[in-house]
Amino acid sequence: xxxxxxxxxxxxxxxxxxxxxxxxxxxxxxxxxxxxxxxxxxxxxxxxxxxxxxxxxxxxxxxxxxxxxxxxxxxxxxxxxxxxxxxxxxxxxxxxxxxxxxxxxxxxxxxxxxxxxxxxxxxxxxxxxxxxxxxxxxxxxxxxxxxxxxxxxxxxxxxxxxxxxxxxxxxxxxxxxxxxxxxxxxxxxxxxxxxxxxxxxxxxxxxxxxxxxxxxxxxxxxxxxxxxxxxxxxxxxxxxxxxxxxxxxxxxxxxxxxxxxxxxxxxxxxxxxxxxxxxxxxxxxxxxxxxxxxxxxxxxxxxxxxxxxxxxxxxxxxxxxxxxxxxxxxxxxxxxxxxxxxxxxxxxxxxxxxxxxxxxxxxxxxxxxxxxxxxxxxxxxxxxxxxxxxxxxxxxxxxxxxxxxxxxxxxxxxxxxxxxxxxxxxxxxxxxxxxxxxxxxxxxxxxxxxxxxxxxxxxxxxxxxxxxxxxxxxxxxxxxxxxxxxxxxxxxxxxxxxxxxxxxxxxxxxxxxxxxxxxxxxxxxxxx
Numbered sequence: 001x002x003x004x005x006x007x008x009x010x011x012x013x014x015x016x017x018x019x020x021x022x023x024x025x026x027x028x029x030x031x032x033x034x035x036x037x038x039x040x041x042x043x044x045x046x047x048x049x050x051x052x053x054x055x056x057x058x059x060x061x062x063x064x065x066x067x068x069x070x071x072x073x074x075x076x077x078x079x080x081x082x083x084x085x086x087x088x089x090x091x092x093x094x095x096x097x098x099x100x101x102x103x104x105x106x107x108x109x110x111x112x113x114x115x116x117x118x119x120x121x122x123x124x125x126x127x128x129x130x131x132x133x134x135x136x137x138x139x140x141x142x143x144x145x146x147x148x149x150x151x152x153x154x155x156x157x158x159x160x161x162x163x164x165x166x167x168x169x170x171x172x173x174x175x176x177x178x179x180x181x182x183x184x185x186x187x188x189x190x191x192x193x194x195x196x197x198x199x200x201x202x203x204x205x206x207x208x209x210x211x212x213x214x215x216x217x218x219x220x221x222x223x224x225x226x227x228x229x230x231x232x233x234x235x236x237x238x239x240x241x242x243x244x245x246x247x248x249x250x251x252x253x254x255x256x257x258x259x260x261x262x263x264x265x266x267x268x269x270x271x272x273x274x275x276x277x278x279x280x281x282x283x284x285x286x287x288x289x290x291x292x293x294x295x296x297x298x299x300x301x302x303x304x305x306x307x308x309x310x311x312x313x314x315x316x317x318x319x320x321x322x323x324x325x326x327x328x329x330x331x332x333x334x335x336x337x338x339x340x341x342x343x344x345x346x347x348x349x350x351x352x353x354x355x356x357x358x359x360x361x362x363x364x365x366x367x368x369x370x371x372x373x374x375x376x377x378x379x380x381x382x383x384x385x386x387x388x389x390x391x392x393x394x395x396x397x398x399x400x401x402x403x404x405x406x407x408x409x410x411x412x413x414x415x416x417x418x419x420x421x422x423x424x425x426x427x428x429x430x431x432x433x434x435x436x437x438x439x440x441x442x443x444x445x446x447x448x449x450x451x452x453x454x455x456x457x458x459x460x461x462x463x464x465x466x467x468x469x470x471x472x473x474x475x476x477x478x479x480x481x482x483x484x485x486x487x488x489x490x491x492x493x494x495x496x497x498x499x500x501x502x503x504x505x506x507x508x509x510x511x512x513x514x515x516x517x518x519x520x521x522x523x524x525x526x527x528x
Contacts, residue, residue, distance in 0.1 A: 027069060028074075030068075033067075033070065042081050048089075051110070058118045058121050071140065072136070073148070075132065076148055093111050097112065097231065098232045112169060123159035123181070126152050153189045154189075154210065157186065157189075157215055157218070160185070165235075171429060173428065173431075179267045183262070185215075187265065194211065219260065220289060221237075223259075223289070224241070232322070233322070235315060236323060247292035250287050251286050252284065255286070255288065257288045257290040257291075259290065260272055261285065261286050293334040296330065296334060303324055306320070345387045346387065348385065351380055352380070353412045354379040355409065355410050356377065356402075356403070356407050356408065358467075358482075361409070389440060393437050395436065406423060406514040407514070408482075408516065409421070410446075420446075425439065425440045443471075444470075445470040446467050447470065449481070451481070453492045453493070454492070466481045466483050468498070477523055478508070478524070480520070483518055483520055488507060505524060505525075507522055508520075
C-alpha cells in the first residue's frame, strides 16, 4: 500500500476546480533549524579560535536573514545561542585589540573589521526578529516570544552600543542611522512598558541591566569626547561608564542638573543644553551625569591614595596612572558645566609642514631646518580650521595611521618663518572619510636649550636636551621645559645658560607626559 505523506490535501472549490489546503506548516529551510545541528555548531564555536568563531557566527547571522518558515520564537532561540557562544570571543578580541603590543597593523585591521561587522550583524538580526514578531502579533511564535521581548531589546541596544565603541577605536563618528536605531529601540521598549525591566544581559556576565540603562550608556559614551583618548583608554572609559551607570539620570523633562539632551526619534547624537532643542517633542530626553560625577570624584580620591575597589571591573589589569588619566578626562564632561571652546574658530585653507617627535622638534628649534627639508619624516597637512589655541588638519594617505594622540609636533604654515610647537589632542574623521587631527599649540616661540645637572663628575658634563616653552603669562619664577621622556629627575637641580645668564632650576613636578616627551616645571633661582 502506498501512502502520500504530502502536507497539502486536495479538494474541490464550488466551481469544481481543485483547492489546496496547507494543513501543516512547512519546515524551515535553514540547517540551524535542526536542534542537533545547532547544538553541534554551538559546541564547536565555544572551543574555536576567537577570530574564526566571530567570523563564523557573523556568516550564520547573515544567512539567517534569508531563512524562511522559521517560527519567530525558534528564530530568536537560534540567534540567542549563537550570540552567547560568540560573546567570550568578542571580549577576547577586544582585549587583544586595545592591550596587545605585538599586533601588526594588518592584524589590528582584521580584528577591527570582524568585531565591528559582528556587532552590526547582531543588531540587525535582533531587529529583524522583532520586526517579524510585530508583523504577526497574534501568531503562535509571537505569543511564545512575548516573555523574551525585553531581552531582545536590551541585546539590540547593547549591540548598537558596541558599534559606537568600535567606531570610537577608529575615531569615526557614528552615523545618523546608528543613533536613530538606538533611539527607536529605547522608545519602543518604553512604549511597551519594559524599558526599566532589569535582567541579565548574558549568562556569564555579572549584574543586571535594562533597555534604559543601555541607552543611557550610549548617550554618556557619546558625550564623553572619546576622540581625545587612545583605544586602551576608550575601553577603560567604557568600563567606567558601566560601573557608574546607575547614577546617571535620564528624564523626559529637564531639571537643574541636566547637562545634555537628545531627541530619541532623530538621528542626532546627544547635545549640550547650551544649545537648546529647536522643537519640543515627546521624544526629547534630558541626561544628568552630575550624580555620577560625585561617585567618580570619590573613586579618583581613593585611587590617588592607592585604593582600587574590588568591584571595579575594567576588563584587564591597568596601571593606576592610566586609570586616573581616564577618570580625569571624564570628569569635566560629567560636570554641570562641560568644557567649552576658549577661542573662536575660523575656516582657513593653508598647507602646514609638520615634523613629529621630540628629536625632530629639538632639531628644528635648534635651527637645523635646512638638514630636515629632505627628511622622509617631513609631512604636509592641509589646515582647514584654526583658532588662537590650535587647529584642525586633514591628513593625506601617507600620514593616516601614523599620527597618535599625544604626539609632539613642530609646525610651520606655508609662507611663514615661525615654527610652532604643539601636541595632538584629538583624532577624527569627516563624513567623506577624510582623517582629521586636532592640534593644541603649546608655544609660538619655543627654542631648544641644554640643561646640565648640578653635580660633579663625568655625568655633569652630559647635557640634557630640552625645549624652553617661552611662556608669556606664566609665573615669573617658574620655567616650563619640555624634556625627553624620563628626563625629569626630582632630585637633580639643573643649570641653564639663557640669554647670557646662568640660571639654577629646582625641579617642581611633571605637568604632562606624552609618547616621547614630558613637560616639567622648575623654579628659577640665580646660580650661585
